[in-house]
Amino acid sequence: xxxxxxxxxxxxxxxxxxxxxxxxxxxxxxxxxxxxxxxxxxxxxxxxxxxxxxxxxxxxxxxxxxxxxxxxxxxxxxxxxxxxxxxxxxxxxxxxxxxxxxxxxxxxxxxxxxxxxxxx
Amino acid sequence: xxxxxxxxxxxxxxxxxxxxxxxxxxxxxxxxxxxxxxxxxxxxxxxxxxxxxxxxxxxxxxxxxxxxxxxxxxxxxxxxxxxxxxxxxxxxxxxxxxxxxxxxxxxxxxxxxxxxxxxxxxxxxxxxxxxxxxxxxxxxxxxxxxxxxxxxxxxxxxxxxxxxxxxxxxxxxxxxxxxxxxxxxxxxxxxxxxxxxxxxxxxxxxxxxxxxxxxxxxxxxxxxxxxxxxxxxxxxxxxxxxxxxxxxxxxxxxxxxxxxxxxxxxxxxxxxxxxxxxxxxxxxxxxxxxxxxxxxxxxxxxxxxxxxxxxxxxxxxxxxxxxxxxxxxxxxxxxxxxxxxxxxxxxxxxxxxxxxxxxxxxxxxxxxxxxxxxxxxxxxxxxxxxxxxxxxxxxxxxxxxxxxxxxxxxxxxxxxxxxxxxxxxxxxxxxxxxxxxxxxxxxxxxxxxxxxxxxxxxxxxxxxxxxxxxxxxxxxxxxxxxxxxxxxxxxxxxxxxxxxxxxxxxxxxxxx
Numbered sequence: 001x002x003x004x005x006x007x008x009x010x011x012x013x014x015x016x017x018x019x020x021x022x023x024x025x026x027x028x029x030x031x032x033x034x035x036x037x038x039x040x041x042x043x044x045x046x047x048x049x050x051x052x053x054x055x056x057x058x059x060x061x062x063x064x065x066x067x068x069x070x071x072x073x074x075x076x077x078x079x080x081x082x083x084x085x086x087x088x089x090x091x092x093x094x095x096x097x098x099x100x101x102x103x104x105x106x107x108x109x110x111x112x113x114x115x116x117x118x119x120x
Numbered sequence: 121x122x123x124x125x126x127x128x129x130x131x132x133x134x135x136x137x138x139x140x141x142x143x144x145x146x147x148x149x150x151x152x153x154x155x156x157x158x159x160x161x162x163x164x165x166x167x168x169x170x171x172x173x174x175x176x177x178x179x180x181x182x183x184x185x186x187x188x189x190x191x192x193x194x195x196x197x198x199x200x201x202x203x204x205x206x207x208x209x210x211x212x213x214x215x216x217x218x219x220x221x222x223x224x225x226x227x228x229x230x231x232x233x234x235x236x237x238x239x240x241x242x243x244x245x246x247x248x249x250x251x252x253x254x255x256x257x258x259x260x261x262x263x264x265x266x267x268x269x270x271x272x273x274x275x276x277x278x279x280x281x282x283x284x285x286x287x288x289x290x291x292x293x294x295x296x297x298x299x300x301x302x303x304x305x306x307x308x309x310x311x312x313x314x315x316x317x318x319x320x321x322x323x324x325x326x327x328x329x330x331x332x333x334x335x336x337x338x339x340x341x342x343x344x345x346x347x348x349x350x351x352x353x354x355x356x357x358x359x360x361x362x363x364x365x366x367x368x369x370x371x372x373x374x375x376x377x378x379x380x381x382x383x384x385x386x387x388x389x390x391x392x393x394x395x396x397x398x399x400x401x402x403x404x405x406x407x408x409x410x411x412x413x414x415x416x417x418x419x420x421x422x423x424x425x426x427x428x429x430x431x432x433x434x435x436x437x438x439x440x441x442x443x444x445x446x447x448x449x450x451x452x453x454x455x456x457x458x459x460x461x462x463x464x465x466x467x468x469x470x471x472x473x474x475x476x477x478x479x480x481x482x483x484x485x486x487x488x489x490x491x492x493x494x495x496x497x498x499x500x501x502x503x504x505x506x507x508x509x510x511x512x513x514x515x516x517x518x519x520x521x522x523x524x525x526x527x528x529x530x531x532x533x534x535x536x537x538x539x540x541x542x543x544x545x546x547x548x549x550x551x552x553x554x555x556x557x558x559x560x561x562x563x564x565x566x567x568x569x570x571x572x573x574x575x576x577x578x579x580x581x582x583x584x585x586x587x588x589x590x591x592x593x594x595x596x597x598x599x600x601x602x603x604x605x606x607x608x609x610x611x612x613x614x615x616x617x618x619x620x621x622x623x624x625x626x627x628x629x630x631x632x
Binding site for chain 2: 037039044047048051071072075076078079082083084085086087088096097098099100101102103104105106107109110112113
């Protein structure tokens, strides 16, 4: 199952296995469509998710949606987005598509990957 | 437990036998030099420069596995897409689309695009493992190809992660029990650019494509094979419409039997010189001589006699077209087209420069395989010099002769000499492999050139040591008895004049 997390609510942080209901109060422009591919609940997966939440809340508040895909449960989805490394964050929108791999601890690089920072 | 197994093996066969299990590739010749095939359940590295046939070898391994050994396979391509691969292999009759439809083959393209990737911390290649596992389990694959995993190195920056993950990947493949081919591009001084040989070290196959004298020859070598004996030489291999094939010279042994049966040379007078019986069946005959000395005529006579006898004959022609050969031979009363129509004779006419030397050998051995001839003619072998080095031609001829001997095919080769060549150079270096060697030459006498023939050697039979005059008539070839006149051996007009003079002298003498 795909788990959709909409970043308007702060609550969704550590328990990512249960589906989060979209609870946005106002109509949000979901400009940023993000997918996080993980393989099971490893330390790296959890860290990546938490890092992502923080970055999104800081820079994209109310403008993003995160979909977490566990490849151990849905291995067939690895092909579509050409996933080889995990965790991988795929920025589907806005284009161009970007694959941001790793546990997202290097915030600077994540922002570059999300086109929120110009490449130096 | 292992010990128990060993004991059982000992008691069963009397000798201890522990061999690593192998998976036949199904590729002609390759299994022979691998003494059975690739190591079962282990990865094998296939490396070589660009365009040497790595992908083709890998694909053929899968296709043959799916088709002939009931082992489905997955092809993971890091370079080309599925559609591209299908199109690229279209000329090879692999029927990839059918195999894919039957779930016997899967092509999975794994794309790694550096420009789309941003590295932000710790990661592993679990995603890749998931993909591999998914594809392997989907069709129950026994064979896997990764072509070429080195693409990961250009896509991902963190080399230390990549290397440790690759090590894990190859271990994982072993645990999974699939027989895998990993391809890798040849590096500078290493077998692969990224040193894959460090990880995949059970079996390493090296492919090479060398160009000498503007003609390329492909070669394959088994660099290592843990736990198995293997051929260590460089073996030429070919890629043609049926795929990959290797012709190992060592695959042939000197174990052939020798027939005592004799067959006609096609020239009655020559049979007389050869102990009144002709050539040995299954022997190899070389006819060498300068241009225009009658080599083709002698071989055509042999071919016609063989057809008459009911022996199928294959005629490899490197100088003339089939029609040209037929027309020319009609002038000496040899009708080859009749036998061709009856299916007794087959002419294969190609230019030597059309292929490399190895391709020639393969084409010839394939033609032999299809036509099943009793006799063959190769006219001439000396033309091969334009496409190969002396020792390559020699190696090729040796292999051809071994193939022919093992099938008990009588072979006539012709060799064109040039005037300045000595006897040793005129044979393509195969004099020692030849059973019967006939030399045809020109004798200048007065204002004429006449032909003469002698037998330089003929193994296993008492043969004439005389030089005989050799004439072409409308009824075929004839050898004139040695004619010793007052001034040595006389030929042509001088012989006729002398014999006429003698006859008249005798007549006169008789009258007196």
